[in-house]
Amino acid sequence: MIAAKSYLGKKVAVMGLARSGQSAAEALKAGGAEVVAWDDDVQKCRETELLGINISDLTKEDFTNIDALILSPGIPHSFPKPHVVAKKAKKANTPIIGDIEIFVKNFAEPRIIGITGTNGKSTTTALVGHILRSAGLPVEIGGNIGLPVLGFENTLDAGYQVLELSSYQLELTPSLCCEIAVILNISPDHLDRHGGMDGYKAAKLKIIESLPENAIAIIGVDDHESNGIAKSLEENEYKNLRVTPISGLVAPEKGVGVLDGNIVSNINRENEVVISLHDNAILPGVHNWQNVAAGTAIASTLGIPNNIIKNSIASFPGLPHRQELVGTFNRLTFINDSKATNADATARALSCYESIYWILGGQSKEGGIASLSKFFPKIRHAFLIGECSEEFADVLKGGVKFTNCGTIQNAIETIKNNIPSIYNDKVAILLSPAAASFDQFESYEARGDIFRLLIEEQILSNPDLRGCLS
Template sequence: MIPVTSFAGRTVALFGLGGSGMATAEALRAGGAEVRAWDDAPARVAEAAARGVVTEDLRNADWSTFAALVLAPGVALTHPKPHWSVELARTAGVEVIGDIELFCRERRRICPDAPLIAITGTNGKSTTTALIAHLLKTLGLDVQMGGNIGTPVLDLAPLQPGRHYVVECSSYQIDLAPSIEPTVGILMNLSPDHLDRHGTMENYAAIKERLVAGSRTAVVGVDDRFSEAIADRIARAGVRVRRISGHLPQADGVFAEGSRLVEADSGAQTLGADLAGIGALRGRHNAQNAAAAFAALRALGLSAARIAGALVSFPGLAHRMQIVARSGRILFINDSKATNADAAAWALASYDRIYWIAGGKPKSGGIEPLADYFPRIARAYLIGEAAEAFAKTLDGRVAHEICGTLDVAVSRAAADAADDPAGEVAVLLSPACASFDQYPNFEVRGDAFVAAVNALDMVRKSREVA
C-alpha cells in the first residue's frame, strides 16, 4: 500500500467503493486522513463498514468539512450528467479528484525521483503496460505495475527511489488527475470510445492529451490524426516528444518496418530490435506496442541491445490476441479485450483465414469500419445484443449465423474450422463490443471462451497427443 499523507489530519469524502475505491479509502486512512465513504450500492457500503471504513450518506453530509471528494473512475464526472456527489462537491467548492491524482501528489511529496511510466490510449495500452513492466523486470529493475490494469495504484508497494511505477491510465482516471506528471508519458492512439462519458471526440482527446502534455518525455503514436495533432501541439509547447508508429517512418522516435523496430534520431536510423518469431508481438498493432515500450525504456536510459534481448521473452497479455489452444492447423485465439471495432481490426489483420466470433453490447459505429477485413473471414458467429445488427452489416458480404451464446459459437466455429483445408486457420473471439450484456467484464468473457475451447474434443485430444 502507498499511504496518502497529503490529506493527513483532514476529512475527505469518497464516493465509489469498488476495488480501487476501497484501496483508496484504506490508503487515505493509513496516511492520517479521516474518510467518509459512500456508494450507490448498499452491499458495497456494508462491506466497507465491515472493513472499518466510516460510511456516511454524502447526500446528507456537511460538505464544508471536506477537503476533497475522491471519486471512483467509473462514476460520471461530466457526461451524460455529473453524478450527484460531483454536483454537491462543486456547489460546496470542494475539489474532485481520483486515485491517480492522490498517487501523483504523494510521489511529488515524498519521492519525486521514483520513475513513473504512465500509459494511455484507446487501444493497446494494456499490452504496452504489461510489456514495459516485463522488460523492466527482465532487466533487473524494481517494478510495480497497476492502475487501470490489475492492481489499484494505491495498492502498489510504497514509493522508493529507483522503484519504477508502470501505470495504465484510463480517460476517466486522467480526468480526475489534474497534476499528473509522468517521467515518461505514453499515448498509444485515439479513436471514438467512451463518448457517452466525455461528450465529444474532441473532449476525449483533450483528456488523453493531459497525460503526455505533463510528461518529461512524451511517447506518442502518430498513426491517427488526433494523436498526430497532439504530438505536434505538445512539441511546440516544449515537451520532448518521441513519435512512434506501426508502419510510418519517423525522423525522431521508433517505428516498425515489417518485423524490425527502427530507432530514429534527427533522421539518423539504427536497428533497434527484430520482432520476427515473437508470437506475443504478432501484427502491426503489436509492432506499435513494442515501439512504444522500446521508446519508453530508451527514454529511461536503457540500452537498445538490452531491450531487444528482453523483448523475446514477453509472454503476451491475457485476453488480447492470446493463443489459448492449438489443434493441428487450428489456432484458438482469445481477444476478448477487443471491445470496439478499432481493437478488433488489429486481430483481424493478423490472420488470413478466420472463423470470427463477434458481438456483445454494441458501441457506436458497429462493425462497418471493419469492412476491409471481411475477405479474411470465412464465417462469423454472432452473439449477444449486437447479433442482429451485425448480421445486417454482414449480409451479402460474409457468411454468418446468429449463435446467441459464446459456447454455441465456439462449438460451431471449431466444427467449421476443422473442415477448412487452409494451412493456418484461426477461431477468433474478437467481439468488437463491450461484454456487459452477458458478462460482468471482458475478462470473464475471455475466461468463458477459454473454458469452451478447452471443452472441445479436438483440443483435448491434441493435448493428449502432445
C-alpha cells in the same frame, strides 16, 4: 500501502468501492483522514466495512463539510449525466479527484512513466515494466492495470512507476507530473463520457500537460489525431519537449518504428535494428509493433542497452484477453481478444489473420462495426452473440456468412461441430467482440475466461476431435 497524510484531519468521501476505491479509503484512513465511503452495490459496501471503513450513503451527505470526493473513474461526473454524488460535490465546490491524485501527492519520490491511448495501453504498460525489470531497475506497474497505485511501496528508492492512464483517470488527476508521457493512438471511444471527440481528446492531452519543461513525450504517428499532436508539439515547441515519434508502419525520423520486419531506432543512430518481428507470435500485427516501438523508445531513453531490450521483448509473455493465444488444433489457431470492446480494437486483430472464424457481439458501442467492412473478405464465417446481434447482422448481410448464436457457449458448440471439416485449413478462431461485455458478463475478462475454458474443454481436450488427426 501509502498513507495519504496530505489529508490528515480532513473529511474525505470515497464513491465507488472496487479495488482502487477500497485502496483509496484504506490509504486515507491510514493517513489520518475521516473517511466516509459508499457504493451503489451493497455487497461492495459490506466488503469495505469489514476493512474498518465508515460506510455512509453519500447521496444524503452534506458536501459542504467534505474536503474532497474520491470518485471511481467509472462513475460519470459530467457526461452523459453526472452521478448524484458527483452533482452534490460540484454544487458544494468540493474537489473531485481520483486515487492517482492521492498517490501523486503522497508518494515519496514519484518517477512516473504515464501511458495512455485508445488501444494498446495495457500491453505497452506491461511490456515496459517487463523490460525495466529485466534491466534490473526497480519498477511498479499500476493505474488502470494491475495493482492499485496506493498499494505501491512508498520508499525513496522505489524507482519508476509505469502507469496505464485512462481518459477518466487523467481527468481526475490535476497534479499529475510524468517524467515520460506516452500517447499511443486516439480514436473515438467513450464519447458519451466526454461530451464528444473534442472532450475525449482533451482528456488524453492532460498527460502531455503533466510534463515539466524539457521532458520526453513519446507519440504514435500511425493515426490522424495522434500524428497531429506530435506535429503540433514540435512546431509550437511546447514546453521544449523532446518529442519521440513511434510507429508500427514506418521508421520515423528521430523515433522508433518498423523497417523490413524489424523494430529499428533512430534515437541514437540511424535505423539501428533492435529486434526482428518475424517470429513473434505473442505480439502480432501493426498495432502491437507500435506497442513494441513505444517500449523500445522508453527503454532507450532510460539508457537500457539494446541487447536487454531485445531479450525482454522476446521473453514477454503477453497479456490475457489481448490476442491471447489459447491454443492450436492442427492448423487451427484459437485467439482470445475479449479486450477488443470497440471496432478500432477489433480492426487491429482482424488485420493479423487471413482466414477467420469470428465471434463478435455484446453491448454495442457508438459506430458499431460498419468501419470493419474492409476486413469482411477475410471472414470465413461470423458467429454473433449478445444483445447487438441483430444490429451487427444487418451490417454483415450480403458480405459475410453468419450464424446468430446468442451466447458464446452456442458459438463454440457450433464451431466445434465444424472442426472435422476445417481442421486441415489455416483458420484463426477469433473472439474479438467489437462490443462491451456487460449485457452477458461482469467484464471483458469474464467473457474471455469463459471463451478460454470452452475452447480448452470442448475442443483442445476433446478426445473425439483428436480422432480427426489420427
